[in-house]
Amino acid sequence: MLFLKLILLTFIATQDTFVYGGNIITCKGDIHRLACDTGLIKVQSSVYGRTDNTTCSIDWSYNNAVNTSCSLGISTIADRCNGQRVCELKTDSFDTPDLCPETYKYYNTTYECIDGRVTVICERGYSTLDCGDTLIQIINANYGRSDSVTCSSGLYNSLVLNTNCYSPNTRSAVVKLCHGQRRCTVEASDSIFTDVCTGTVKYLTVSYTCIELKKSVTCEHNTAILQCGAKLIKLISANYGRTDSTTCSAGKPYNQIFKTNCYMPNTLKLVEARCEGKSSCEVPATNTVFSDPCNGTFKFLNIGKLQSVKTSRGRLILPVFKVYCICEFIFNLNINSITMVLLKFTLLTLFITALDLHVSGKTAITCDRNVLDLTCATGVIQVKSSVYGRTSRKACTFNCTASHFDSTNCVFRTFTIADRCDGLRHCNLRTDLLTIPDPCPGTYKYYNTTYNCIPGQVVLICEQEHRTLSCGDNAIQIINAIYGRADSTTCSNGATTCVTKNTNCYAPRTRAIVASLCNGQRSCTLEASNQVFTDPCVGTSKYLTVSYRCFSVPWHCPRQATKTLEQHKGLHIHT
Numbered sequence: 001m002l003f004l005k006l007i008l009l010t011f012i013a014t015q016d017t018f019v020y021g022g023n024i025i026t027c028k029g030d031i032h033r034l035a036c037d038t039g040l041i042k043v044q045s046s047v048y049g050r051t052d053n054t055t056c057s058i059d060w061s062y063n064n065a066v067n068t069s070c071s072l073g074i075s076t077i078a079d080r081c082n083g084q085r086v087c088e089l090k091t092d093s094f095d096t097p098d099l100c101p102e103t104y105k106y107y108n109t110t111y112e113c114i115d116g117r118v119t120v121i122c123e124r125g126y127s128t129l130d131c132g133d134t135l136i137q138i139i140n141a142n143y144g145r146s147d148s149v150t151c152s153s154g155l156y157n158s159l160v161l162n163t164n165c166y167s168p169n170t171r172s173a174v175v176k177l178c179h180g181q182r183r184c185t186v187e188a189s190d191s192i193f194t195d196v197c198t199g200t201v202k203y204l205t206v207s208y209t210c211i212e213l214k215k216s217v218t219c220e221h222n223t224a225i226l227q228c229g230a231k232l233i234k235l236i237s238a239n240y241g242r243t244d245s246t247t248c249s250a251g252k253p254y255n256q257i258f259k260t261n262c263y264m265p266n267t268l269k270l271v272e273a274r275c276e277g278k279s280s281c282e283v284p285a286t287n288t289v290f291s292d293p294c295n296g297t298f299k300f301l302n303i304g305k306l307q308s309v310k311t312s313r314g315r316l317i318l319p320v321f322k323v324y325c326i327c328e329f330i331f332n333l334n335i336n337s338i339t340m341v342l343l344k345f346t347l348l349t350l351f352i353t354a355l356d357l358h359v360s361g362k363t364a365i366t367c368d369r370n371v372l373d374l375t376c377a378t379g380v381i382q383v384k385s386s387v388y389g390r391t392s393r394k395a396c397t398f399n400c401t402a403s404h405f406d407s408t409n410c411v412f413r414t415f416t417i418a419d420r421c422d423g424l425r426h427c428n429l430r431t432d433l434l435t436i437p438d439p440c441p442g443t444y445k446y447y448n449t450t451y452n453c454i455p456g457q458v459v460l461i462c463e464q465e466h467r468t469l470s471c472g473d474n475a476i477q478i479i480n481a482i483y484g485r486a487d488s489t490t491c492s493n494g495a496t497t498c499v500t501k502n503t504n505c506y507a508p509r510t511r512a513i514v515a516s517l518c519n520g521q522r523s524c525t526l527e528a529s530n531q532v533f534t535d536p537c538v539g540t541s542k543y544l545t546v547s548y549r550c551f552s553v554p555w556h557c558p559r560q561a562t563k564t565l566e567q568h569k570g571l572h573i574h575t
């Protein structure tokens with residue numbers, strides 16, 4: 001029996017148009033609860049304070065309720081609830097500024113319920129948002145934990161206890177990746193989003209809608225009629241002029257249609273003035289409306305408008321049933337992750353069985369502050385689980401009194417060992433250099449790592465060099481990638497010891513970057529440089545170690561990587 005290592009859930013919440021959500025009042029200290037029977041929450045306004053003398057005044061003296069001109073618009077509730085179907089917040093966990101300390105206040109939130117989908121990705125998992133031929137519009141996103149149930153299966157309680165964990169800027173990071181795209185893959189990972197609650201297993205929730213791009217083309221002297229039915233027009237582009245020689249060319253002489261670089265810069269503004277926010281509008285395609293950008297050329301008005309798309313009535317859908325998700329799933333199958341949520345799915349099982357040709361498992365016990373040593377005679381390391389703590393009285397007991405190893409219920413699952421050792425043939429780690437939280441002070445701990453040796457190729461690229469990974473007709477699957485320095489001998493030819501002595505240097509996002517460049521490709525070229533991976537240790541000469549394997553791809557699976565090498569360099573230059 002084989003299980004998947006992460007769960008992907010997509011809910012399609014639907015309603016023909018907007019469902020009115022309503023207006024919720026919560027006295028300070030109570031639980032603020034917003035819910036949508038159908039659709040997703042979209043907060044319109046949220047006010048903290050007091051604007052009348054009756055609401056939330058029951059148990060309070062007159063004085064506490066008398067100031068009725070105290071109100072502060074707040075965004076916390078929108079940030080946390082938008083895009084959810086049900087949202088419960090403990091208002092006493094907010095740190096809202098107090099405008100009127102003498103007055104007993106309440107929260108007043110007005111919200112609506114809108115069409116949308118929600119995808120939940122457990123920490124270290126991947127998922128693809130897909131809008132088919134339409135475009136993704138992100139409603140909201142959070143990386144953290146707001147309940148103790150989601151992505152909790154098989155985990156110790158202590159890892160899911162913190163339910164007030166919200167990573168700032170998650171939404172803007174997902175917007176950068178996905179907004180306006182037809183499909184995009186997101187990874188729930190500390191390397192992309194900020195970890196604001198170390199020691200808690202997190203998940204990424206992304207809510208989005210699909211927006212259709214409609215086009216309208218109108219030949220000169222005619223009138224464009226835009227209609228959105230019950231919805232409102234939103235424009236994204238418009239041009240009056242000529243950009244090709246075929247559109248609106250019937251019966252026209254060559255000299256009126258050969259000029260194809262004719263643009264009227266103000267077109268969008270002028271069309272917006274007539275149409276934006278209306279359900280229908282008319283725009284004459286004439287020089288009187290737009291003035292003439294190219295005298296003598298027969299022109300046309302080309303308008304791209306956005307409009308919300310109705311989704312079909314929804315139920316729980318597992319996107320693994322969709323072809324593209326199966327592809328992504330395999331490319332990005334996160335072999336580092338511990339079995340977090342178990343989900344059986346036969347079709348995928350077939351693929352994964354074919355991939356995971358692992359050799360028998362090994363266990364390594366490493367006493368705290370000693371050197372951890374994993375080795376594969378054939379293949380490369382794939383850490384299955386790594387626990388820091390103590391579960392046995394037998395291991396690592398030397399030189400300690402009984403009190404140092406009495407406690408045998410001390411467990412901290414760490415991913416650091418997998419991050420640093422996966423994909424290598426030999427891995428030597430000084431555990432005293434690891435910054436892993438202490439799960440049980442006073443107890444002498446050890447690392448219990450189980451790992452397999454799996455087929456894989458390893459490529460070493462010294463700083464400033466390029467190498468190409470290639471899988472012939474098959475597709476690359478990245479096992480791991482490490483940029484930095486873990487020993488003083490690799491790529492040290494002719495170098496002074498100063499630049500090789502830091503052997504605890506790891507760039508944080510390396511695996512995700514390499515995966516986005518190479519996964520699913522036949523070949524890909526990598527450059528070991530700070531421009532691509534950022535510089536984790538200035539003054540140290542670094543190298544990139546990439547391990548990968550090749551597998552055959554079902555015919556329907558796309559091969560585009562999400563980013564090019566140049567784009568990755570660009571990203572770091574600008575930030």
Ligand SMILES: *[C@@H]1O[C@H](CO)[C@@H](O)[C@H](O)[C@H]1NC(C)=O
Pocket residue numbers: 053054062
């Ligand atoms: C509450 O406000 C209303 C209208 O402003 C006023 O008529 C009423 O007397 C007030 N009640 C108290 C208890 O102050």
Ligand SMILES: *[C@@H]1O[C@H](CO)[C@@H](O)[C@H](O)[C@H]1NC(C)=O
Pocket residue numbers: 067068069070099100
């Ligand atoms: C009520 O609170 C607001 C905000 O602090 C303050 O400006 C106003 O003077 C207060 N009004 C009364 C009657 O205390």
Ligand SMILES: *[C@@H]1O[C@H](CO)[C@@H](O)[C@H](O)[C@H]1NC(C)=O
Pocket residue numbers: 023025045051052055108109110
């Ligand atoms: C709550 O906010 C809504 C919308 O701003 C407003 O109409 C309503 O009067 C407010 N209710 C209270 C009790 O403040």
Ligand SMILES: *[C@@H]1O[C@H](CO)[C@@H](O)[C@H](O)[C@H]1NC(C)=O
Pocket residue numbers: 295296
């Ligand atoms: C446009 O072209 C016509 C004929 O070539 C000419 O008579 C007219 O003056 C031109 N108009 C402008 C604004 O250049």
Ligand SMILES: *[C@@H]1O[C@H](CO)[C@@H](O)[C@H](O)[C@H]1NC(C)=O
Pocket residue numbers: 363365390391392395448449450
């Ligand atoms: C190490 O972990 C394995 C698998 O979880 C377990 O069976 C074994 O007892 C552990 N060993 C020690 C010494 O804790």
Ligand SMILES: *[C@@H]1O[C@H](CO)[C@@H](O)[C@H](O)[C@H]1NC(C)=O
Pocket residue numbers: 398399
């Ligand atoms: C145990 O203690 C002795 C004496 O202090 C020391 O020589 C030895 O290295 C220690 N052993 C370990 C494994 O730490």
